[in-house]
Amino acid sequence: MEIAKRRWRMPSAFTILFFLLIVVAILTWIIPAGQYETTKAGNVISGTYKSIASNPQGLWNIFEAPVNGMVGTKTTDGAISVSLFILVIGGFLGVTTETRMLDDGIGSIVKKYAGQEKILIPFLMTLFAIGGTTFGMGEETIAFVPILIPIIVSVGYDTITAVSISLIGSQIGCMASTVNPFATGVASETIHISPGDGIFPRLIFLVLTLIISVIFVMHYASKVKNDPSKSYVFARRQKNLEEFGNRSEKIADKLTGRQKAVLVVFILTFVVMITSLIPWTSLNKNLTFFEHLNHSITHTPFLGAFVGKSLIPLGNWYFTEITTLFIIGSILIMFIFHMREVDFISSFLTGMQDFISVAMIVAVARGVQVIMNDGNITATVLHAGEIGLHGLSSSIFIILTYIFYIPMSFLIPSSSGCAAATMGIMGPLGRFSGVSGSLVVTAFQSASGFVNLITPTSAIVMGSLAVGHISIVTWVKYIWKLLAILFVFTCVFLAVCSIFKL
Numbered sequence: 001m002e003i004a005k006r007r008w009r010m011p012s013a014f015t016i017l018f019f020l021l022i023v024v025a026i027l028t029w030i031i032p033a034g035q036y037e038t039t040k041a042g043n044v045i046s047g048t049y050k051s052i053a054s055n056p057q058g059l060w061n062i063f064e065a066p067v068n069g070m071v072g073t074k075t076t077d078g079a080i081s082v083s084l085f086i087l088v089i090g091g092f093l094g095v096t097t098e099t100r101m102l103d104d105g106i107g108s109i110v111k112k113y114a115g116q117e118k119i120l121i122p123f124l125m126t127l128f129a130i131g132g133t134t135f136g137m138g139e140e141t142i143a144f145v146p147i148l149i150p151i152i153v154s155v156g157y158d159t160i161t162a163v164s165i166s167l168i169g170s171q172i173g174c175m176a177s178t179v180n181p182f183a184t185g186v187a188s189e190t191i192h193i194s195p196g197d198g199i200f201p202r203l204i205f206l207v208l209t210l211i212i213s214v215i216f217v218m219h220y221a222s223k224v225k226n227d228p229s230k231s232y233v234f235a236r237r238q239k240n241l242e243e244f245g246n247r248s249e250k251i252a253d254k255l256t257g258r259q260k261a262v263l264v265v266f267i268l269t270f271v272v273m274i275t276s277l278i279p280w281t282s283l284n285k286n287l288t289f290f291e292h293l294n295h296s297i298t299h300t301p302f303l304g305a306f307v308g309k310s311l312i313p314l315g316n317w318y319f320t321e322i323t324t325l326f327i328i329g330s331i332l333i334m335f336i337f338h339m340r341e342v343d344f345i346s347s348f349l350t351g352m353q354d355f356i357s358v359a360m361i362v363a364v365a366r367g368v369q370v371i372m373n374d375g376n377i378t379a380t381v382l383h384a385g386e387i388g389l390h391g392l393s394s395s396i397f398i399i400l401t402y403i404f405y406i407p408m409s410f411l412i413p414s415s416s417g418c419a420a421a422t423m424g425i426m427g428p429l430g431r432f433s434g435v436s437g438s439l440v441v442t443a444f445q446s447a448s449g450f451v452n453l454i455t456p457t458s459a460i461v462m463g464s465l466a467v468g469h470i471s472i473v474t475w476v477k478y479i480w481k482l483l484a485i486l487f488v489f490t491c492v493f494l495a496v497c498s499i500f501k502l
Helices: 011-028 059-071 081-097 103-114 117-135 138-156 158-176 181-190 199-226 234-244 257-277 289-298 303-307 319-336 339-356 354-373 378-389 392-411 415-432 437-451 459-465 470-499
Strands: none
Touching: 011 059, 011 158, 011 354, 011 415, 059 081, 059 354, 059 459, 081 103, 081 181, 081 257, 081 319, 081 339, 081 354, 103 117, 103 138, 103 257, 103 378, 103 459, 117 138, 117 158, 117 257, 138 459, 158 199, 158 470, 181 339, 181 354, 181 437, 181 459, 199 437, 199 470, 257 289, 257 319, 289 303, 289 339, 303 354, 319 339, 339 354, 354 378, 378 415, 378 470, 392 415, 392 437, 392 470
């Protein structure tokens, strides 16, 4: 009896990161130790590098690094604040999912605008992009593919069009993340800046890349409708019509009153988060509305004590405050939806459970920085970069950073893990070249979202394609032109931002 050969599978992000821990620990025995002088804010000062005694990291240090990556050390801040935020936002999304507000909302829109494809495609892609740019909407989109396919196929399009609406829409949002906690949040926290830094250029980037993508999908959809043989899945057209054409999905006609109220709380929670992360007074000293409002609340007799004297003005919030915000949002949804306490706790913990791996990946990835810092080689690596980047323009640096993060995002599939493992080096290198930390974050997340449109290691890509019976090869043939356009546009956009210091 012939034994089947075991197929090779891409290692998980945990395995890759732990292997990276070992490699970095070995490097502490090889690379000379050094250090930079730093400002009070902890930023390295260019030209102040000096050699110091080496401190090679051993076996115990390797296994201890993920623990220290979570709780922090004298040389490295812990990831506990961002990991807890990830878990809480998972709980918030779990409670929201329990209400079926998102499922029924998008489903009712699909049903309402069936046949009005000129409205349906851009409208739905925009909704999915908003989900991607705010809360990193990813695997959740797979559930919408079976809802979209029957409608899209019935009006003369193909399954690729249906998958494009959810997959491209959501990942364009992730690529142009504004406050996505798993990309923008982790990357910003790693280099000690607010996730709101650089939000306005990212909003412009989101709008422009979404327009490009919508035009691409609509052009392909129109081509298929006018001539079905132009479809990349034309060979399966009859089978798709038989399988999806007459399928009657249970789609709600409209949201219930409670679901509408949940939608309001859901939107307001993210609006408050975005507002709280924008450094208003740094943008303009006269933008003191939230400062005055906060002072009025906290210094009003009884009201100040009732609300809490520790309340911080919007614009100065960080992970502690926005984590608290999502706890409050979750509780509000529970009361609005008349959810039983046992159902609320169950859905909140289930949502947290879905994101435990992400939270732990951040800690393991931060362990890489712990090994480098404790082994005194971080400054040496930065010094080599400082010398190598000498004379390099800011626009060239940021483009090279974007290109660097494309293979890195494939190697470390977790956007949170990739950010936590590498941003501690790339952020300071950016400052040497006159590039802001927020723009380095933008370059990183642009590459991460770009890779998520095509990588076969992504559950979002492979899951969506599997539902639509589309091979990864067919998907590549379809999407490569869009990828080429997005790559060139991103390089130009990043270069312009670096030149004008956006």
